[in-house]
Every structure is written in C-alpha cells, then in structure tokens.
Amino acid sequence: NAGVTQTPKFRVLKTGQSMTLLCAQDMNHEYMYWYRQDPGMGLRLIHYSVGEGTTAKGEVPDGYNVSRLKKQNFLLGLESAAPSQTSVYFCASLQYTEAFFGQGTRLTVV
Amino acid sequence: SQQGEEDPQALSIQEGENATMNCSYKTSINNLQWYRQNSGRGLVHLILIRSNEREKHSGRLRVTLDTSKKSSSLLITASRAADTASYFCATEETSGSRLTFGEGTQLTVNP
Numbered sequence: 001n002a003g004v005t006q007t008p009k010f011r012v013l014k015t016g017q018s019m020t021l022l023c024a025q026d027m028n029h030e031y032m033y034w035y036r037q038d039p040g041m042g043l044r045l046i047h048y049s050v051g052e053g054t055t056a057k058g059e060v061p062d063g064y065n066v067s068r069l070k071k072q073n074f075l076l077g078l079e080s081a082a083p084s085q086t087s088v089y090f091c092a093s094l095q096y097t098e099a100f101f102g103q104g105t106r107l108t109v110v
Numbered sequence: 111s112q113q114g115e116e117d118p119q120a121l122s123i124q125e126g127e128n129a130t131m132n133c134s135y136k137t138s139i140n141n142l143q144w145y146r147q148n149s150g151r152g153l154v155h156l157i158l159i160r161s162n163e164r165e166k167h168s169g170r171l172r173v174t175l176d177t178s179k180k181s182s183s184l185l186i187t188a189s190r191a192a193d194t195a196s197y198f199c200a201t202e203e204t205s206g207s208r209l210t211f212g213e214g215t216q217l218t219v220n221p
Binding site: 004031033035041042043044045048050056058059090092094097098099100101102103104 | 116141143145150151152153154155158198200202207208209210211212213214
C-alpha cells in the first residue's frame with residue numbers, strides 16, 4: 001500500500017514548455033486534489049475531482065488542466081509553463097474525512 | 111482569497127510550554143481539520159472536528175470549533191522540539207467537495 005505517489009519529484013522547465021504531473025493513489029478514494037504551495041504560504045487549490053471522469057476548478061486554475069480518466073490517477077497538465085508556475089505541487093486524495101498527501105513535486109520554470 | 115486564515119503566522123516557544131494556533135474561515139463547513147507539515151514534506155492529518163462538535167482531544171492535541179464565529183483553535187500541550195513544523199487548518203465546505211487550506215502557522219519549539 002503506497003498511499004499517494006507523485007511523479008516526478010523534481011523538474012526544471014523552460015518557459016513555454018509543457019509537462020504533466022502524475023498523481024496515483026491505491027486507496028480507492030473518490031476525491032482527489034491538486035494544490036500548489038509557494039514559499040511561506042499555505043496550499044492553494046488548483047483543481048479537484050470528486051470521481052472518475054469528473055473535474056472542477058479550484059482557487060487558482062488558470063494555466064493548468066487536469067484529467068481523471070481512471071479513478072486511481074489524477075493528472076495535472078501545464079500546457080505552456082510560465083515562471084509564475086514555479087512552485088511545489090501537492091496531490092491529495094480523500095475518502096470521507098482525512099486527506100492523504102503525496103510528497104510533492106518541486107517545479108522550477110526558468 | 112483562501113478560506114482559512116491562521117494566526118499567529120509564526121510562534122516560537124520553549125519545550126514544555128503549550129502552543130495555541132487559531133484559524134478563521136468564511137463559509138459553512140462540514141468539518142475542520144488540522145494538518146502538520148514538516149519542512150519540505152507533504153501534509154499529515156492530525157485531527158478532525160465536525161461542525162456539530164465543539165471540542166475534541168487526541169493525545170496532546172485539543173481542538174475547539176466555534177461555528178458562530180467561524181473559528182477554530184489548536185492547542186498542543188507540553189510541546190516538544192519534535193513538534194516544530196507548520197500547522198494548517200483545512201475546511202471541507204458544505205457547498206461542495208472542496209478542501210481548502212489556510213496559510214499556516216510556523217511553530218518552533220526550542221529545546
């Protein structure tokens with residue numbers, strides 16, 4: 001039982017490049033979330049999903065897209081990376097009440 | 111703007127003292143949760159309090175919830191150096207399934 005696994009753990013992108021962050025959970029949770037955390041700040045919700053095939057916008061969705069084709073996977077895409085998207089990205093899954101977090105992806109856009 | 115706001119932003123205490131952190135939120139909630147984050151790591155769930163509860167205990171943690179004031183507090187008793195971390199409140203809103211976090215309190219416990 002691995003919990004929530006994020007890949008990759010680190011990435012450096014050039015401005016304008018695209019990439020996809022993968023979040024995988026093996027707990028059969030319905031709800032999944034993508035957050036970004038900037039230095040000294042809390043987590044801001046980017047997008048979330050309440051089940052396979054569903055997605056919804058969070059607080060800061062611009063510049064990101066998501067997909068939940070399979071229940072266990074939640075993908076976060078950056079179509080054209082910008083320096084403002086330099087951040088640490090966390091994925092979480094939730095069933096009933098407790099959220100379980102991945103270890104984060106540190107993304108730098110230069 | 112974020113749903114939850116914590117204060118203080120930073121708290122420094124000596125080992126053995128109690129630490130109190132506060133959280134305010136804006137909308138109606140199903141529950142409020144507290145999480146801990148060690149530097150550079152993911153968040154770990156500490157305790158949950160439902161909207162119909164006023165107080166909850168778990169070990170050295172005590173959480174209170176005042177829905178009329180839309181606020182919560184987390185008390186850590188007899189703090190230890192290992193309690194040094196950032197603490198975040200999170201609310202699950204009644205209007206949907208969004209789980210939103212406050213900006214956190216950085217707690218430093220000095221040995």
